[in-house]
Amino acid sequence: MEQLKFDYPSAVRPVTKRAHVGVVGSGDMEVLMQPSETGGAQVSILTSVNGFGASWKAVMDRFFAKYDGAVRIDINDAGATPGSVMLRLEQAVEMIAPREVIKQ
Amino acid sequence: MNEVNKPRVHDLLQIDPALLTCGYRAEPHWVQETLFVCPWVVVRRAQTSCGHIPVGVRGTTRSDRWGGFCDESQIRVIARPGQLLPSSGRTPALRALQKMCDRWAALALSWGPAGSVGFELATGRRVTNEESDLDLVVRAPQRISFEEARFLLDRTLGLEAKVDVRVETPLCGFALEEYALESSPRILLRYAEGARLGEDPWQVES
Numbered sequence: 001m002e003q004l005k006f007d008y009p010s011a012v013r014p015v016t017k018r019a020h021v022g023v024v025g026s027g028d029m030e031v032l033m034q035p036s037e038t039g040g041a042q043v044s045i046l047t048s049v050n051g052f053g054a055s056w057k058a059v060m061d062r063f064f065a066k067y068d069g070a071v072r073i074d075i076n077d078a079g080a081t082p083g084s085v086m087l088r089l090e091q092a093v094e095m096i097a098p099r100e101v102i103k104q
Numbered sequence: 105m106n107e108v109n110k111p112r113v114h115d116l117l118q119i120d121p122a123l124l125t126c127g128y129r130a131e132p133h134w135v136q137e138t139l140f141v142c143p144w145v146v147v148r149r150a151q152t153s154c155g156h157i158p159v160g161v162r163g164t165t166r167s168d169r170w171g172g173f174c175d176e177s178q179i180r181v182i183a184r185p186g187q188l189l190p191s192s193g194r195t196p197a198l199r200a201l202q203k204m205c206d207r208w209a210a211l212a213l214s215w216g217p218a219g220s221v222g223f224e225l226a227t228g229r230r231v232t233n234e235e236s237d238l239d240l241v242v243r244a245p246q247r248i249s250f251e252e253a254r255f256l257l258d259r260t261l262g263l264e265a266k267v268d269v270r271v272e273t274p275l276c277g278f279a280l281e282e283y284a285l286e287s288s289p290r291i292l293l294r295y296a297e298g299a300r301l302g303e304d305p306w307q308v309e310s
Contacts (some may be wrong), residue, residue, distance in 0.1 A: 021288050023279045025268035026219055026239055028292070049167065082301050087292055091301055095288055 004056050008064040010077040011041035016067040019095030022088045029077040029085065033092040036070040047077035059085050067093060106302045111157055113149045113272065114218040114241045116226040118181035119174050135170050144227045145174065146218075147278065151296050160233065162223060183226035185216030185241045190225070196264035197221050197236040204240065204267065204289070207259040215242040218270065235298055237266045242280065244271050247306045253284035273305045 017036035036042060043060050059082045073089075080088065111117055121139035138161060139145075148171055152157035156173040163169065193199035201217055208215065217225060219239030242248075242256070248271065257280055260267035269280035275277045276293040283291055283305070290301040302309060 019288075020283075022292070023268070023281045024266075025270070025279055026237065027283070028279060037147060051167070081299075084292065087299055087301055091290060091292070094290065094301075 001048050002053070003044075004047065004053055006043040006045075007040060007058050008043070008056060008060075008072040009040035011064055011068045012070050013038055015070045015071055015096055017096040021091045021095060024076050024078050025028045027079050027081065027084070029075055029080040029088055031076075031088050032074040033071050033096055036072045039070055041069065041071050041073065041090075043075070045075040045077060046080075046086050047075075049079050050078070055082060055089075056085075058082070062086070063089050069093070069097070071090045108236060109182070111147045111176075111179065112184075113147050113277065114185055114222070114270070115147045116183040117145050117157070117159065117174070117179050118183070119143055119145055119178045120180065131172065132163075132168075132170060134168055135161050135172070142225070142227055142229050143180075144229075145172075146223065147295055149294055168254075183222075184214075185218050185222055186214040186243070188216050188222055188225040190217075192231070195232040195236060197232045197238040198224070198267040200238040200263040200267060202268065204238070204260070208256070211242075211256070213242050213244055213248075215240060215281075217241075219268075230242050233256060237268050238263070238276055240267060240269045242269060242271045244273050244306075250284060252285055253280055257281055257284040271305070275308065276302075276305050278305050 015035050020032050022028060022030040024030050041064060045056055109285045121136065121143045145159035145161055148158040148160045152158050152173065155176055157176065158174055160175050161170045161172065190201045190205055193202060198221060201221055202224050217239065220236045221238055224231050260269060271280050276295045278291055279295050290303055292299055293302040293305055
């Protein structure tokens with residue numbers, strides 16, 4: 001088990017809804033996305049696979065390069081691939097703002 | 105090899121390890137050592153050509169996973185999830201499988217254990233531990249209704265080990281829980297060419 005935390009202070013556009021998507025099954029993850037209480041975005045990841053901090057940071061950097069919502073993201077990971085992580089984040093954004101699309 | 109006997113994702117294959125070819129990254133030292141002791145691999149979901157079968161090798165630690173390819177001619181035995189029978193209740197996940205055999209006894213679809221439980225039952229190698237989940241695979245050639253999915257999901261709850269059910273259609277795989285709960289319009293569908301979000305796991309998307 002490893003806990004990772006990342007902050008994206010420049011993601012300040014207010015969001016109002018919350019979303020809970022995904023499942024904690026082998027090779028998958030669940031994500032809870034909700035309005036941030038502090039402005040800016042915070043990401044907290046609990047992963048069953050140790051030693052992938054740099055990959056997680058790269059995926060989250062890529063996500064917040066395209067998304068500017070002030071969200072708090074909690075991820076419970078059971079070994080999702082970077083591709084699946086992106087899809088889960090995209091799916092959560094769809095739920096909190098149906099018209100926003102994350103460009104690939 | 106005819107269509108019925110073709111290896112499918114999650115099947116376990118006993119192979120001739122000498123001929124395993126490299127996958128997307130160089131073969132670590134433990135791969136041949138592991139296969140020498142226990143020559144079993146699991147069929148992965150990946151795109152292939154010319155009859156090559158994408159397979160995964162399970163090492164001793166959780167991070168020891170390696171993807172390679174094998175040829176149909178290397179296969180000695182195919183052990184399908186639906187053919188694996190529960191054995192001793194050595195760990196919570198193995199005991200959970202015994203319970204699931206009662207709970208899903210009337211299920212007409214082919215189903216069985218995958219992941220560490222499937223591997224242990226097929227090979228005899230003791231890979232499950234106190235923390236292992238029970239991964240199950242359900243083959244669903246025809247559409248499963250949301251009601252049926254919820255019925256199946258309800259019967260996986262409250263066991264000693266967490267039960268994680270993957271449904272495999274002829275096109276893709278998805279998590280039973282996500283489909284059954286209908287909490288989002290699109291769910292994560294895993295195809296050979298990669299995962300994507302989609303609405304209908306049985307529909308060929310244009």
